[in-house]
Each structure stands twice: as C-alpha cells, then as structure tokens.
Amino acid sequence: MSHSVTIKADGSEKDYWKDLWRNKQLLWILSKRDISVRYKQTLLGMAWSVVRPLMTMLIMVFVFSFVAKLRPDPGVPYPLMVLGGLTIWLFFANTFSQISSSITLNSNLVTKVYFPRLIMPLSAVAVGFIDFLISLVLFIILCVWYQYAPGWQIVFMPLFIFLTFMTSLGFGLFFAVVNVRFRDIGQLVPFIIQIGFYVCPIAYSSRLVEDSWWYKYYNLNPLVGIIDGFRWCLLGDQAFFNPASLYSTIIVSLIALSISVMYFRKKENTFVDHI
Amino acid sequence: MSVITAENISKKYIIDHKSSKRSNSIRDLVSDTFDSIFKPNKEENSKGKEEFWALRDVNFSIQQGDRVGIVGHNGAGKSTLLKILSRITNPTTGQVKISGRVASLLEVGTGFHPELTGRENIFLNGAILGMNKDEIRRSFDAIVDFAGVEKFLDTPVKRYSSGMYVRLGFAIAAHLEPEILIIDEVLAVGDAEFQKKCLGKMRDVSDSGRTILFVSHNLVAVQALCNKAFFFEKGTLVDQGDTTHIVTTYLSKISQKNLERQWESLNEAPGNDQVRIKSFKLIPEYQDNLMHIDVRTPMQFQFEFWNLEEEANLNLSMHLYSYTGECIFNVGTTSQNFAKGLVTGSCEIPGHFLNDGSYVVSMMIVKDTSTVVYNMEEALSFDVEDYREGVTWYGKWPGFIRPQLNFSIRQTEPVVND
Secondary structure (H helix, E strand, O other): OOOEEEEEOOOOOOOHHHHHHHOHHHHHHHHHHHHHHHOOOOOOOOHHHHHHHHHHHHHHHHHHHHHOOOOOOOOOOHHHHHHHHHHHHHHHHHHHHHHHOHHHHOHHHHOOOOOOOOHHHHHOHHHHHHHHHHHHHHHHHHHHHHOOOOOHHHHHHHHHHHHHHHHHHHHHHHHHHHHHHOOHHHHHHHHHHHHHHHHOOOOOOHHHHOOOOOHHHHOOOHHHHHHHHHHHHHHHHHOOOOOOHHHHHHHHHHHHHHHHHHHHHHHHHHHHHHO | OEEEEEEEEEEEEEEEOOHHHOOOOHHHHHHHHHHHHHOOOOHHHHHOEEEEEEEEEEEEEEEOOOEEEEEEOOOOOHHHHHHHHOOOOOOOEEEEEEEOOEEEEOOOOOOOOOOOEHHHHHHHHHHHOOOOHHHHHHHHHHHHHHHOOHHHOOOEHHHOOHHHHHHHHHHHHHOOOOOEEEEEOOOOOOOHHHHHHHHHHHHHHHHOOOEEEEEOOOHHHHHHHOOEEEEEEOOEEEEEEEHHHHHHHHHHHHOOOOOEEEOOOOOOOOEOOOEEEEEEEEEEOOOOOOOOOEOOOOEEEEEEEEEEEEEEEEEEEEEEEEOOOOEEEEEEOOOEEEEEEEEEEEEEEOOOOEOOEEEEEEEEEEEOOOEEEEEEEEEEEEEEEOOOOOOOOOOOOOOOEOOOOOOOOOOOOOOOOO
C-alpha cells in the first residue's frame, strides 16, 4: 500500500519532511482559521490592524521626536523612519509571540490528532504576515503624503521579510517547545518583546550608536541588521544601513533555527504527555 | 493481508506523587533542583515518582477488513493503545507497522472553532482529520445531509445545540475515506436516530473492505459491529478472538462477585442478641451458557437467619437500590410467629424486569411489623448487562426497570383504495 508507517519509540521516521509537505493544505487551512477568527465579534474588525501600528507610530513620533528630540537620518522624515522600522519589528514581534504559543494554543489538536507538529508554528506566522502587509500599505500612504519615492533598493525587500521569518521561527520554535512544559514562557515573551523594542533601532537610527565602543556587540542582535536593512530598502541610501550587520543576522538566525528545529523534532512526540 | 502489526509495544508514564510540588514553572524547577542539591537525603525525591505501565508487551496483528472491538475496564490501556496507533504518542518500547491511511476519531469535532461557521468548520475539521480539499468538496453535500444542518451552515458553531455539534462532527469523520478507521466511544453521544445512522455508516465502511478499530463500553454495539475483539486488562492484551467469545470472557470478569455472603458459625455471624444472619445469596437463572446476568435473567434471593428468641413475630423487608442510591423498590413478607431456630426467606425477581445497570440490595428483619431488629445494609451487589435482539438502536436504554408489558399495536382502520 502506498501509505505505510512504522511507529517506534524514538519516532523519528525519515518521511517527516515529506509528511509535512503532504499536509500543506492543513497548514493553509489553519492559517486561514487564525486570520478569520482574529477579529470575530469586534466592532472595528480588520481596522484594528491599521489602528494599532498607526497609533503606535503617532505616539512614538510625539514622544521621541517632539519630547525627546531624537534626530532621524538626514533627509528622512521622522515618521517614515519610525513606521519603516516599526513595520518590520511588529512583524517579528507578532510572529515570534504567536509561534511561541502555537503549540499550547492548539492543545486540543495535539491530544487528539496526529500531523507533523511543525504545522502549528508555521501556520502561526500567517496572522503576523497579514498585519505586516497592512502596515506596509500604511507606509506607502505615508510615503505619498511626504512625496517620498522608494529607490531601486526596494527589490531587496523579500530578502528581509524572509530573514525576519527565519529569525522569528528560530527563536519562537524554541520557546514553543519550552512553553509546553513551562507556562512561564507566556509571561516571558511579552517582556522580551518589550525590551527588544528599545534594544533594536526602531525609534532611533543605528547611526546614533555607530560610534560607541559597544557598536560591534550591538550588531550581534540579528534584528539590527534586519531593521536597518528593511528601512534601507524602503527609504534608500539616506537611511543608515551597515551591510556588515547582516552577517550576524544570518549566522545567528541560522544557528538558532537549526538548534530549534532539532530540539522541536526531538520533543514533539512528548508534547501530548506534558501539555 | 495484515494492515496493523504491533510488536511488543509498551508505554510507560511517570506519575508524580508530589502533585503539589510538581515543577510546572521554571521557578519551581530551579528551587526543587536547589533543594535536591542541598538536601540530598530528602525522601520525597525518591518516593515522589512512580512508574506506571499503561501498556505492557502488547502484540497483535489486524487483517484488512477486520472490525476489531477493544474492551476492558477503565484504565486497562485501551485509550493509550488508540493514541499510539493514531501516532499521537509514541510507545516507550516496541513498534507498530501500519500500512494504509489512518483516520482516528478520538473525539467528535476535533479542532472545531466555535467562532467559525458550520461550513468553515467542515473544511477545517476535514483537513485536520487528513482529508484534502477535493475530498471534502466532493462529500460536502453528503456531510451536510448526514448531519442535518443545512439551515445552519452559515451560523457559527458556538450557536449550535450540542446535538447538532456532535452530528456535524461525526458526519465529517464518517465521510473520511481512510483504509483504517480508529474510533473511541463516539456512540455515547447523540440521539437514537443518529446512533442508528452512525452504526449503519460504520458498517458500510467495513463492508467496503476497510479496517475498523472500535473502543466502546457499549458491548451491544461492539457485538453488533465487530467480528473480532481484544480484551485488555491492566495494560496487557489478555485475550483476543471472535467477539462473542471475548465479550463473554469480559462479562464474566466484570460482574461483581458479591452475589453470596454466608457465615459458618453463629459467633462470627453479623447480628445481635435477637437475630444472627446465616447467609444471603443471589442465585441467577442463567439464560444460556454465558455465565452472567443480563436483562433477561430471572434471579432468586435467598436469605437465612437464626432467630434467637423463644418466640418472635417477624417479617423481612428487602430494598433494591440503584448504584447511585435511588431506591427502586421495597418488598416485604407477611409477618409470622417463629420459634427459636433457622428461618429462610426467598424472593424472586423475574427476567425482563430490571434494566441494565448496577444494583445494591439491603435486607431488613422487622419485629411486630414495626421495630427494625436488624438491617443488613448493602448486603449484596450485582450488575445487570444489556441484551437486545431485533433492534438497531444501541444507545443506553433509559430507566431503572425494563419490564415487558402487554403493549401492542395494530391497524384499526385501514384506508381502502378505490
């Protein structure tokens, strides 16, 4: 017969990735579920996806530009700089937190049906991605307002989106596994995101810290390269971007991703016993 | 051809007895770890955990087209076995080879999202159970029809009645087309008509050459549907074979054996200085060579006691209680004068009287029709199993008693066609 499996103690059957591919429709349908359920029974519905980044940006512009008098990169309007960084940061933050709670949120599935468990964290990306696209549209509108045209650098955008996805998966998967056993993760993740917001160059430009002695350590944060790079491809060469910071982005996220996937694969068969 | 082969599968769970101290957050884990480093003699650590084998060295093979019923007490390992076969959990040792697509229905409506409509949930649940979009689309109308929810297709399922919810869940699962179908206790839900539909559907599935594994406490349904059965006890597969044989074995083991109590000498017998109990027995009149009590079985209660007074005016009063404690009936004898010595009473319960269930009997000795001399509470207990013929409905028969009354039906006025 075409479809045969052997269930063993260690459970690491070689067809795992093939199985994952076979379940791509499930991935799609779970993503669709998360998206369509998101704003059920809310008054504003999808508008929330616009309101939140917009309000965050306005507050940041007020606090950091008017009150704290932070300076944008020369030639770039501050709101555009903030929204550019915010867009990619929110994509990372949403995806990361969705992934880290993806297994526990789907515990009813974990205990009742089999499918490759990686489907759950993967499908958790969808909601964040939709929000990202909406936020991007907002950015375009703001560009029209400021009459700011993006340059050729825009072609690199998919690369930065992909890197963000890899990084959030690399860190999120690990937390998703730990979350099954220790629900502390649910408390920890929002805290990490809150700290990350200030550690990453969102409200300010990396130019401001470029001359510090600790700049090379600052660059170890994989999101520095992503945020600066994403801003660069939206705003062109006027935005500060140190291509060298991408090395650490790629290296750190690849290492995180491979460790996380290995850890996930090792633990996924025990989810049901701990959840 | 064998579609499922299990070789020596075992499943171990670690039970943590320190339930209050279970390290469920990292802080606990850290403090527990510190505790165990600094106080290595702490007894709890060695005592706190216990191994529990939910399954132990289970071997079997299932042929294509077999309909296998799995019976056993709660905690016998049935659900663990289904979880292993459905790949939800891995065995600790051993392996299972499965050839063919498996669909497992351990719960009705797995993954239904309350906010989504019936239509959306059909696609969601179908995909979760392993159907692809085309398969779902093809059987969509059949599913809706089977569940009877046409009018509510675009209503969120959180507004569904529990009956509709279950019907929709089962309908989707029933239209799966797997080679192997694993089902856990789904007949416990739904109304009579729906249960009939379910069993019919399951029979269709097996007639088309597919394999079914079916766990149920409902032995009538197991007998109706399955051609083979496995009997699990304390994690081991103690017996397998044709359904009737296994069901008989199982019944003889589950019937509570508190059918007889007797005391040899007057000194150890319960009672007081007026009466002492000698024996109390329930003697069933088994209907066939199946040695268990079912709804057809007539029973006789025999009660013997020593009257220790020179002369006493006594009668017996027997109470029959359901397992949950409701009194189903109370019967009494006439009061008579007895001299010192042994007195025997007996009471018959006809067949086709009690419904299936568990029962407890108390016997009371009453003096002068007013004073309770001795009350032997919960003296005997017994189970009555279900038995049906000529019906296609297998749900729990309601009521405490199931008498056969003179209840007839006839046509009184036929319509004559011109």
